[in-house]
Amino acid sequence: MSFKLTVLGCGSAIPTLKSNPTSQLLNINERFLLIDCGEGTQVQLRKYKINFQRINHIFISHLHGDHYFGLIGLLTSMHLLGRNKDLHIYAHEQLKSIINLQLQASNTVLRFPLFFHDISLDSDEIIFENDSFSVENIILDHTINCSGFIFKEKKFKRKLKKNVIEKYNIPYNQIDAIKNGADWINNNGQIIKNSDITINDRLPYKYSFCTDTRFKNDICKKIKDSNLLYHEVTFSKDLKERADQTGHSTSFEAASIANRAGAKNLLIGHFSKRYKDTSILLEETKHKFTNTIKAESGLEIDFQDL
């Protein structure tokens, strides 16, 4: 089970030559999930050689342009390149009208089924789930409705030790029960303990994505024990007031959330354009939370390396 994140863009508000607006690609066991889609995301996907037709689920945190202006272009390109498989978009309700109005204006009937899933404005809930992972929204505190997302693998089944099937004559139809933790009772009534014939796989990974938001203490419980927490750091610690006014966080606030939530690692991004050199934001955050990583376009994080 692979679990890898690629940062496609992590700037705030205004795209520049050096800074792409927010977008990330999460690869969970070769399922490609796109998180936010600022202007230029489709070109960033090309840059990092990610086949965007493999994306089947897109999560949009909120309807500020630096988080979704690239979506209509991506959808149009998927269409023009002949996509025919389903695509699911998870976003606040109004995005559907925005996309549909633009498709209508260009007289475009998409070749592929497009499903919109409205994110709740007032409750945290599971918005996607399959056999191996789930995605939950968490309500953040920004200037407009804004959701974070928690991507969480499900508990893995145990793995059979080498050669135990032959050694204990375990029939095929019992394997699943044993992987789920059952002991094995052979034909002689002998009990073989599960721990003697199986080993634990790795623990499930958890990735929490939180942008844009003011410091919001009550998210800590939900994002608890994330292997990686992405939290915005738009401003340095001395601009707390500006952060509050604009619905953003400072370096110290992101570090505080990471500490309170027991995050194993913190990824910071969404840096204000005022910082020509963003290393000051990294330094400040690291001062309070050591395992901090600074996002940049093209950064790849394999969770097994964390």
Place this chain on the structure above:
Amino acid sequence: MSFKLTVLGCGSAIPTLKSNPTSQLLNINERFLLIDCGEGTQVQLRKYKINFQRINHIFISHLHGDHYFGLIGLLTSMHLLGRNKDLHIYAHEQLKSIINLQLQASNTVLRFPLFFHDISLDSDEIIFENDSFSVENIILDHTINCSGFIFKEKKFKRKLKKNVIEKYNIPYNQIDAIKNGADWINNNGQIIKNSDITINDRLPYKYSFCTDTRFKNDICKKIKDSNLLYHEVTFSKDLKERADQTGHSTSFEAASIANRAGAKNLLIGHFSKRYKDTSILLEETKHKFTNTIKAESGLEIDFQDL
């Protein structure tokens, strides 16, 4: 009077790492006019060091995404960077709803006055005019409503020859009449012919922008004698049928329009992604119309050099 064109993007349909969708900046005597605005245009403007706050007029040919998906991002950036002066957009009617819906979704009230001017769907008309130039729409033949634009300088006043004011004792209040072609009758009743005291300034420039369109013969009269004609060449000459189906033109068709319209120079662009090397499109077009230039991002054309 400067008259300069900068190509910001000239690809068709799908943006890639090498090809930006359609956008051009026309500088008429330091008035900046933006023509089309595909995704990524604001970053292209930065790349070519064009201060986008100096743009006061934006002309959008039609509502296919590769011609306007960058507009909402550009407007938002203008707003975030503190613009307060008027901006005028000339486009088909539905663009207004698209922009307003997105501004509403992000709870944005622009800091600057934004004026939408609907382009007529059924008649060619002057859509902008000031003392020195006019802009006219021309109805093209595409799969959806699409307009070309003709940018045309007004006739210049004549210039006074050196020292004639002193030589003939011409009073200040007569100068404008003389610049407009009047003779000068001095106090002795002597007639000084206008041609003895003035010279012609250069002839006015005319730039015609035609994309996306099938071969459309009846535009030739309108775009007649353009110093530069931009005409799309999406396909090579052997794909005439495909061009017709998709509402585009071939190399030979663009050359034919340039010849019939008596264009002095032809700029071609909007090349289909199928051409890894677009020089074949240039060669084909040049074969029928010698003064052909191939558009590429960053190309600058000063009309005085044509």
